[in-house]
Amino acid sequence: MPKKSVDSKGSADTSAVLHRDLSCDFLPLAEGKGNDLMLEDGRRIFDGSGGAAVGCIGWGNERVARAVSKQIMAIPYCSTIFYTTKAQEELCRFLVDSTHGNMGRAYIVNSGSEAMEAAVKLARQYFLELSPSQNRRTRFISRRQSYHGITLGALAVGGHEFRRAKFEPLLMKNVSRVSPCNSFRGKKAGETDKEYVARLAKELDDEFQAVGPETVCAFVAEPVVGAALGCVPAVPGYFKAVQAVCRKYGALLILDEVMCGMGRTGTLHAWEQEGVVPDIQTIGKALGGGYQPVAGVLASRRVIDVLEKGSSAFVHGHTYQGHPAGCAAALEVQRIIKEEKLLANVQAMGALLSKGLRERLAAHPNVGDIRGRGLFWGIEFVADKKTLSPFPVGDHVGLAICELGLTQKYGINVYPGGGSVDGIQGDHIIISPAFNVRSDEVEWIVDTVGRLVDDFFAKQA
Numbered sequence: 001m002p003k004k005s006v007d008s009k010g011s012a013d014t015s016a017v018l019h020r021d022l023s024c025d026f027l028p029l030a031e032g033k034g035n036d037l038m039l040e041d042g043r044r045i046f047d048g049s050g051g052a053a054v055g056c057i058g059w060g061n062e063r064v065a066r067a068v069s070k071q072i073m074a075i076p077y078c079s080t081i082f083y084t085t086k087a088q089e090e091l092c093r094f095l096v097d098s099t100h101g102n103m104g105r106a107y108i109v110n111s112g113s114e115a116m117e118a119a120v121k122l123a124r125q126y127f128l129e130l131s132p133s134q135n136r137r138t139r140f141i142s143r144r145q146s147y148h149g150i151t152l153g154a155l156a157v158g159g160h161e162f163r164r165a166k167f168e169p170l171l172m173k174n175v176s177r178v179s180p181c182n183s184f185r186g187k188k189a190g191e192t193d194k195e196y197v198a199r200l201a202k203e204l205d206d207e208f209q210a211v212g213p214e215t216v217c218a219f220v221a222e223p224v225v226g227a228a229l230g231c232v233p234a235v236p237g238y239f240k241a242v243q244a245v246c247r248k249y250g251a252l253l254i255l256d257e258v259m260c261g262m263g264r265t266g267t268l269h270a271w272e273q274e275g276v277v278p279d280i281q282t283i284g285k286a287l288g289g290g291y292q293p294v295a296g297v298l299a300s301r302r303v304i305d306v307l308e309k310g311s312s313a314f315v316h317g318h319t320y321q322g323h324p325a326g327c328a329a330a331l332e333v334q335r336i337i338k339e340e341k342l343l344a345n346v347q348a349m350g351a352l353l354s355k356g357l358r359e360r361l362a363a364h365p366n367v368g369d370i371r372g373r374g375l376f377w378g379i380e381f382v383a384d385k386k387t388l389s390p391f392p393v394g395d396h397v398g399l400a401i402c403e404l405g406l407t408q409k410y411g412i413n414v415y416p417g418g419g420s421v422d423g424i425q426g427d428h429i430i431i432s433p434a435f436n437v438r439s440d441e442v443e444w445i446v447d448t449v450g451r452l453v454d455d456f457f458a459k460q461a
């Protein structure tokens, strides 16, 4: 969050909002056009991360605005006890069809956290309806250094120590965690990908055994870890191996694609690149591209069949679930992604971005790792390139780099993350521009981030 040092003339009274950080000045945002954010004082900032990897078609898209407005004029709200809307049905049909028959139904909510809450409850309800012998399944296994949302259930599933710390006594205790698949920090010297995968799969298997395999509902993971680690994809074969462990014990695989899904990594679903299909999947950010708060859960045929043959009802409901304006926005955003062939652009521009970032920054003494997929790239910083030791947590290096980026000299928005968890996670920044980013913009991002990183560490020296 920008501190008072960020060079912009704040004009808004910011004293009534319970902001994320009450000691910060916030930049008054006036409008967005394409990939540019305009502040109220007229200053322009290039949005190099789509906010929190949300923006995917840029800002100010009139087609989406018209679709949302048309929906609001037709019917802005739908009480889903008795009604549905064409927008909700069409969006869910699009989502289910996009999985080539693997998913059975979709459930639309308003945020990634709500989607994760629903996913957890759906997994539990699946086992209750599968057979009375399965009602001991109340546990979840997730991974350390993970983030699955901020509400109590989602926070309990995740392993983000800082965000959990103050609320630990309130969080459900039926979650245990194993190591993430993070080759930069977790792979041993000389270990092959195959050996690393086998070690992680064994760790998961051991965890099932430790807690009692008959008590586990699901293993939960992000295919490409976003906010918690900074765009870390798993090594090849990892997801097949952990799914095999889940299958061995009859547990479900829940993949959280809130940040990495809906095209961000170059395929509509990140699992398409892993050779697995999850039993339950959550989606969010790039679903509606920021035009409305909209997220969702996709449930596989396996889960839906049990519900359809069982109670025929998911015991979960929000006042604003399936919100017509959210569905209309998401539908139009997804139509644009398809019509403008933006997934191909994510792949092409992603290749350009990764090559550019590596050429420009890989040798930098404070750059430890550059990794990602599609238009989802993370740069992890190290205090010492030889030992790869991270910076002290209190230095907030990732955040400070992003704040410097917002100043006039650079004018770029990148997304911060990091702070040590279990003592091994370093600071990172995320670069995740809109899916329609152009090659000249990618070149500008590489040059600007390069200057930003050079200048930031030169000042520290």
Ligand code: PLP
Binding pocket: 052, 110, 111, 112, 113, 114, 116, 147, 148, 149, 150, 222, 226, 227, 256, 257, 258, 259, 260, 284, 295
């Ligand atoms: N899951 C992942 C992987 C996320 O990155 C996030 C948010 O950053 C969430 C869940 C929670 O989503 P939301 O902030 O929309 O509640």
